[in-house]
Amino acid sequence: MNRILTLMAVLAVVFGICSGRIEQVSTALLQKCGDAVPLVISLTGALCLWSGLMEIAEESGLTKKIATLFRPVTGRLLPAFRKDAKVLGLVSMNITANLLGLGNAATPLGLAALQEMTAKTGKTATREVITLVVLNTCSVQLIPATAAAMRLAAGSSAPMEILPAVLASSTLSLVVSLGLVAVCARLFPDREGGR
Amino acid sequence: MKLFAALAAPLAVVGILVYGLYQKTDILSCFARGAKKGLHTAASMLAPLVLFFAVLGMFEASGGLDVLCHFLAPAAELFGVPREVIPLALLRPLSGSGAMTIFQQILSEYGPDSLAGRTASVIQSASETTFYTLAVYFGAVGISRQRYAAFCSLAGDLTVILSAGWLVRKLF
Numbered sequence: 001m002n003r004i005l006t007l008m009a010v011l012a013v014v015f016g017i018c019s020g021r022i023e024q025v026s027t028a029l030l031q032k033c034g035d036a037v038p039l040v041i042s043l044t045g046a047l048c049l050w051s052g053l054m055e056i057a058e059e060s061g062l063t064k065k066i067a068t069l070f071r072p073v074t075g076r077l078l079p080a081f082r083k084d085a086k087v088l089g090l091v092s093m094n095i096t097a098n099l100l101g102l103g104n105a106a107t108p109l110g111l112a113a114l115q116e117m118t119a120k121t122g123k124t125a126t127r128e129v130i131t132l133v134v135l136n137t138c139s140v141q142l143i144p145a146t147a148a149a150m151r152l153a154a155g156s157s158a159p160m161e162i163l164p165a166v167l168a169s170s171t172l173s174l175v176v177s178l179g180l181v182a183v184c185a186r187l188f189p190d191r192e193g194g195r
Numbered sequence: 196m197k198l199f200a201a202l203a204a205p206l207a208v209v210g211i212l213v214y215g216l217y218q219k220t221d222i223l224s225c226f227a228r229g230a231k232k233g234l235h236t237a238a239s240m241l242a243p244l245v246l247f248f249a250v251l252g253m254f255e256a257s258g259g260l261d262v263l264c265h266f267l268a269p270a271a272e273l274f275g276v277p278r279e280v281i282p283l284a285l286l287r288p289l290s291g292s293g294a295m296t297i298f299q300q301i302l303s304e305y306g307p308d309s310l311a312g313r314t315a316s317v318i319q320s321a322s323e324t325t326f327y328t329l330a331v332y333f334g335a336v337g338i339s340r341q342r343y344a345a346f347c348s349l350a351g352d353l354t355v356i357l358s359a360g361w362l363v364r365k366l367f
Contacts, residue, residue: 035252041237057215184342
């Protein structure tokens with residue numbers, strides 16, 4: 001991500017000079033950096049709500065129950081945390097929220113799980129950390145509700161007809177990504193102590 | 196199905212509260228403690244996103260996306276991905292709102308039931324704002340060595356683009 005951001009900035013300047021749009025690039029830089037603030041503020045409510053509810057679920061023992069329920073899946077995905085009910089519970093709920101298309105709920109759950117994980121693994125992304133990130137960048141959504149609504153508004157005769165293709169495509173991408181994580185984990189194993 | 200999706204969040208809230216009460220958990224003080232953590236998460240999300248949006252804004256304004264589209268379009272058509280959806284495919288991992296705008300444009304310009312419209316619908320629904328997600332996740336918890344995370348995530352996006360082109364041609 002560090003390299004990608006730097007590359008994008010360099011490309012922006014080079015393209016900007018070549019296309020004579022460097023002035024717009026300069027204005028955009030000053031305008032757009034502020035965009036992050038209203039976005040985060042608009043997410044803060046959801047972040048607090050779900051983090052608060054998760055604390056209740058944790059305290060009441062609900063997280064542990066859910067973790068046990070999903071252990072066959074999550075335990076296999078995150079072998080290093082197989083015995084960690086809190087991480088498994090949060091990841092289970094993160095996956096569920098993604099499946100249901102509840103992005104606002106999925107992000108705080110995923111971040112909470114990530115915080116739990118990195119408290120033990122440190123500043124280097126381990127295989128488990130990368131797996132969690134991939135589960136969120138390539139998540140499968142069961143019902144493409146937003147796209148279907150936009151298709152309907154644009155006059156589609158069958159807005160939901162894309163469903164099978166969407167499911168096949170997103171499942172395939174998740175399988176490919178998780179497969180690559182497994183391959184990379186073999187090629188570049190996590191180093192004990194070298195974190 | 197639609198009802199099920201709409202029920203999920205309210206049911207989760209009710210379920211957590213009822214179970215908490217049943218287990219005699221101190222709901223309000225627990226919630227306050229957790230929500231405070233959420234506030235902290237929001238604050239730690241903001242910093243990396245400022246840089247992300249600044250660079251993204253620069254890149255969009257520079258016209259870099261158009262240049263990339265121009266060069267990538269022939270390659271994409273080779274794999275059966277219609278040229279019209281390339282801007283969406285490139286913008287989707289970067290910006291959720293930007294992708295939404297382009298998706299809307301494709302729908303109204305080519306029609307939702309055209310090859311381009313359907314392929315765009317699949318790309319829009321099956322992939323995520325990958326770069327944004329990476330910036331939020333790694334930025335918020337301060338992970339300095341990200342290793343193969345970006346590579347694996349982007350391979351997923353590429354899979355969506357290529358399979359969308361192929362699936363839409365096969366299924367419709």
